[in-house]
Amino acid sequence: MSTGADGTRAPLTADVAPFGTDPSRGVRARITQASTERAFAILLALAAVGLGVVDAPAVVHQLPVLDPLWGPVVVVAVAASFVFVGVSALVQRFAQPAQILCALVFFVALVTWPLTLRDDLPAGQVPWPWWFCNVGTTAAAMGFAPWRATVYNALVPIVYIVIRLTPAGGEVGLTRALLDGVYTTILGIVTLVLAVVLRRAAAAVDSAQATAVRRYSHAIREHATEVERVQVDAIVHDSVLTTLLSAARADTLEAKTLASRMARNAIDHLAAASDGPREVPPVPLAELHARIGAAVSALAAPVAVRGGPFGMHNAPAPAADALASAAIQAAVNSVQHAGDGVERWVSVDVSASGVVRVEVGDDGTGFDADAIPAGRLGVRRSIIERVAAADGIAEIHTAPGAGTRVVLTWPARPVDRAEAS
Template identity: 70%
Template sequence: MRGAGWADPSRSVRATITQASLDRAFTILMAIAAIGFGAVNVSGLLKQLPYLDPVWAPASAIVMALSLVAVGVSAIAQRWSQVAQTVCALLFLVALLTFPLTVDRALPVDQVPWPWWLCNVGTIAASLSFATWRAAVYNALVPIIYFVLRLSPAGGAVGLQRAFLDGAYTAVLGIAALVLIVVLRRAAAAVDAAQATAVRRYSRAIREHATEVERVQVDAIVHDSVLTTLLSAARADTPDAETLAARMARNAIDHLAAAASDGPGEDQIVPFDVLRDRIVASVTSLGAPVQVRSVPAAGPGLPFSSADAIASAALQAAVNSVQHAGDDVSRWITIVADRKSVEVEVADDGTGFDAHAVPAERLGVRRSIIERMAAAGGEADLRTAPGSGTRIVLRWPALGAAGDGEAADGDPGLGRDGAADRDGAADRDEREARG
C-alpha cells in the first residue's frame, strides 16, 4: 500500500542561529583580531626593544606571536580553536606577569608595555575558551596585574590616576566582551534546545498522521473492496444484482492487488484524461444506469494518491447510490476541472437519508469517501436529507489549500463554510454516512 513517505524533518529543518554557527563566527572574529592586533603593533614593539632584555624580551614576544598565529589558523581548523585560544590566553597572562623581568631600564613615560596592546586579545580568548567563572576570574586579574605593572618603574611609573584609567579601560572591555559572549551562547543554546524539541514533536506528529492516513486507507479498502462486495453478493437475488456483485468482486480483486504491490515513495503524476476515463468507466459499469452529464476534455495532473482517492471515492458514492437510493432512481455524475483543481459530483434523486441518524460504527461515506479525500489533500461534501436525494461533491485540492476557503468556479454552494445547498438540501457539513 502506498504509505505517507514522510522525510525525517530533523534532516531538513535548520535553525538560523545555532550554538555551532555562533562559535564558528566567534572563532573567525577572534582570529581576525589576533592577527590584526599582532601585525599592527609590531612597529611599536620594535621601538621598545632598546629598553628590554635582548634575549628574553624577543623570546617572549615571539612565543606570543606564535600563539596569535595559532589562533588565526584555528579559524580554518576549527577543531583546534579552543586549544589555540586557551594557549593564547595563558601565554598572554604569563607575558604580562613576567614583563618586568624582561626590562633592562625603565620605559619612557610616553611608551606603554607591549602587552598592553594585546590585553583584550587575551581577555576575549579567555572568555571564548574558559568556563564562565574562570573567564570572569581571568578578566578580573588582567586589569589588576596591568594596574600594578604601570605603577612600577618597569611599566613607566605613570602614577595612580593613569594606571587606574588604563586598568579600568581593560576591565570594561574585557567584561563587556565576556557578558556578550555568555549571553549569545546561552541564547543560541536555547535556540538549539527549542529546535530539537520542535523537531521531536513534529516527527511524532508526522508519524501519528501517517498512521492515521494508513488506517483510513485500510478502512476504505476493506469497506469498498471486501464488505461491500460481500454484502452485495449476499443480497443478489436478481440477474442485475448478480452482475453488479460480480463486477464489484473483480474490482475488489484488482484494487487489493494494486494496493499490495504499491510501495511508499513519491507520488507519480496521473494525467487528467487517465483519471477522467477511470472515473467514468468505473461508475458506468455498475449495472444501474448512471448518466454522465459533463466531462471536460482537459484538466490538471494529480498525484497518484490523490487521483486514486478521488476515483475510489466516486466509485463508492455511485455504489452507495445503487444499493440504497431505491429503484427507478436517476443517477448522474458531473466532472468539472480547471488548470489547478478537479471537482466530481455523484448524485441521485432517490430516498436520501438522515446523516445524523447513522450509527458511528458504520464506515460507509465517512471512511471510504470523506476521510479518504481528506487524507489525499482533498475534501468531500455530503448533501442529503430524507426524500431529497443524495449529492456527494468530491474536490481536489481542498478549498482551504487552494485559496482562502472561498468557493471555486463560481459555485457558492460548494464552499467549505457554505450553509446552503444548491437545491436547498440540508447542511453540507454532514460527516456521517451510511455503510
C-alpha cells in the first residue's frame, strides 16, 4: 500500500497478468523475409515480362543481321528465362532458380554478342542485350549472394563497354560507351543495395518476432506456474494451517469432529488442485452469496451478510471459488484481528453489465499494510493473488484505527470482457 499526494493510503492491489490474448495472433509483422522475397519476385517478373513485350519488335527487327542459327537460339533462350521469371512470381519456390537462370542466360547472351552478329549493326541501333541489361543485373541482385551479385553488376557494364567499342557494338567511341556503362552500373548498384538492405531488415524483423514468441511462451509457462503456486499456497494457508490450528485446540468431541471434517475438506481441496482444471458450469451469484453466508455464519463473531437480488447473473466456477475463498479469508482475518464488539459485514452485488463486487468490512482496529511481513500469506496469497489469478482485482482499504474494507471485483477489466462477448 502506498501513500498518495493527499496523505491517504492507496488500496493494496495486485496487477492482473495480461495473458488473455496471444500477441502473435493480434499483431502481424508487415515486413518479413517471405513477403520481401515475394515482392522481389513480382517486381522482377513485371520488369522482365514488361520489357520483353515492349522491346520484342526491336529484337525481331535485328534478327536479319544475326547468325541464322545462334541468333534465334540466344533470343529464344533469353525470352524463355523471362517467361520462367514471370511464372516464378506465382510459384514462390521457383523464384530463386528463375532469377539465377535469367541472370546467367543474359550474361551468356551479352558475352557472345560478337559471335551472334553476322552483318554490321545498322547505324543508330544498339545491340539488343542493352535493353535488358538491368533485367540481368536485377535478377543477379535478387538471386545471387551479395558478393556474387556485386561481381556480376561489375562485369556486365565492363563487357558492354568493351562491346560498344568494337565494330560489333557500333564503335560509338569511349564517351558514349562509358555513359551507357555508368548508367547500367548505377541502376545495378541501386537495385543491389535495396535488395541487401530490405533482406537484412526483413531478417531482423523475423528474428525479433521469433524472440518475442519465445519470450511470450516462457512468460505463459511462468504465469501458469505462478497461478498454480498461488492456488496451492492459498489452500495451504486457508485449509491446512487452519485445520492444524483447530486440531491443536480441539479439547471436546465437537471440536475434534469439526477438525476431522476440516481435514477431509483440506485433502479434497489439495486433490482438486492437483487434478488440474476441469469443465465446471458457471455458478449463479445467488449460490455464491449463499456459500459465503454459510461459511461466515460459522465464525466465532457475527458477520452480517447483505446483497441481492442477482437475477440470472452468474460467474465462472474459478472466479466464484476465488471470490468466495478470498471473502471468507477476509472475514476470518477480521474475526481474528479486528477486535471484540466490532461490526462486520459481507456484501455481494452485481452491476447491470455483470461486474461482481464483494465487500468484506469491519469498523475495527485496522492495520498498516506496509508492516505485513513478507512471509505472511493471508492477505497476499489468499486474497490479492488468488483473485488476480481468476482475472479479478482485490483492494484492501485500511489504516490503523480506521477499520478495514476488502473489495473484490470481477472481472478486473469489464471492457475486455464486453469485447470478448
